[in-house]
Amino acid sequence: MDEEGEHTVRIGIIGAGRIGSTLARHFAAIGYDVALANSRGPDTLADLVADIGGPIRAVTAEEAARFGEAVVVSIPYGRYQELPTEPLRGKVVIDTCNYYPERDGHDPELDGDATTSSEKIQAHTGANLVKAFNAIYWENLRDHARPQGATDRVAIPLSGNDEEAKAAVAGLIRDIGFDAVDAGHLGEGGRKHQPGSRVYATEMSSAETSALLHVA
Ligand SMILES: NC(=O)c1ccc[n+]([C@@H]2O[C@H](COP(=O)([O-])OP(=O)(O)OC[C@H]3O[C@@H](n4cnc5c(N)ncnc54)[C@H](OP(=O)(O)O)[C@@H]3O)[C@@H](O)[C@H]2O)c1
Numbered sequence: 001m002d003e004e005g006e007h008t009v010r011i012g013i014i015g016a017g018r019i020g021s022t023l024a025r026h027f028a029a030i031g032y033d034v035a036l037a038n039s040r041g042p043d044t045l046a047d048l049v050a051d052i053g054g055p056i057r058a059v060t061a062e063e064a065a066r067f068g069e070a071v072v073v074s075i076p077y078g079r080y081q082e083l084p085t086e087p088l089r090g091k092v093v094i095d096t097c098n099y100y101p102e103r104d105g106h107d108p109e110l111d112g113d114a115t116t117s118s119e120k121i122q123a124h125t126g127a128n129l130v131k132a133f134n135a136i137y138w139e140n141l142r143d144h145a146r147p148q149g150a151t152d153r154v155a156i157p158l159s160g161n162d163e164e165a166k167a168a169v170a171g172l173i174r175d176i177g178f179d180a181v182d183a184g185h186l187g188e189g190g191r192k193h194q195p196g197s198r199v200y201a202t203e204m205s206s207a208e209t210s211a212l213l214h215v216a
Helices: 018-029 042-052 061-067 077-082 117-125 137-144 164-176 206-213
Strands: 011-015 033-037 054-059 070-073 092-095 126-133 157-160 179-184
Touching: 011 018, 011 061, 011 077, 018 033, 033 070, 033 117, 042 054, 042 164, 042 206, 054 092, 061 070, 061 164, 070 164, 077 117, 092 164, 126 164, 157 164, 164 179, 179 206
Parallel strands: 011 033, 011 070, 033 054, 070 092, 092 126, 157 179
Antiparallel strands: 126 157
């Protein structure tokens, strides 16, 4: 509740790098309560949190996981097994992570396309995972938010197995100035916006993104 007794949205963010801190800035700017975590501890985030300002605090990853109605996970994929699990179970988690073997180390299941990075994070955490914000370069995420109704809004593809969770995340995407385009379920849909896919690291409208995602 805020000072007028109205509900404010609580966003936990695990990972305070380029994407995590950019999302923290966007959410804090619209008055959502943000709890931001990295791996080295809240003390190391004091300057960043002061610079962002507004309704934001630095916390541990465990605290961010508990705090958020929705929790963003934005860390190098190779470190996903360090994520807290119990507080994320069943929770709406926004997964921005991509698999880059040169950074993350080789994962044979992903190299063989037996599964996807998001499905592995979902299995590890038991979260209600929605993959989003993984396909936009962080500077474009920082600079290209547009108000509702603007004709030059950029689309963010998302995927997940739960329609309600996807609708909630689509709402958050719109709230911070982007359009959301549903790519489908986490496995099949997620593959359509992971690295190497047609929409990855492009900047397109929702109509263009939708056409590329749903081409036969
Ligand atoms: N950069 C982009 O344009 C972009 C675009 C879309 C998606 N992505 C993907 O999104 C993810 C984040 O990318 P990024 O560029 O923002 O990364 P980054 O700048 O390298 O930041 C990574 C953040 O994750 C934190 N972290 C690492 N392990 C953690 C753990 N176990 N618990 C809590 N925090 C942890 C790091 O904290 P410490 O510094 O304290 O270790 C750091 O704050 C990656 O999977 C990346 O592939 C990146």
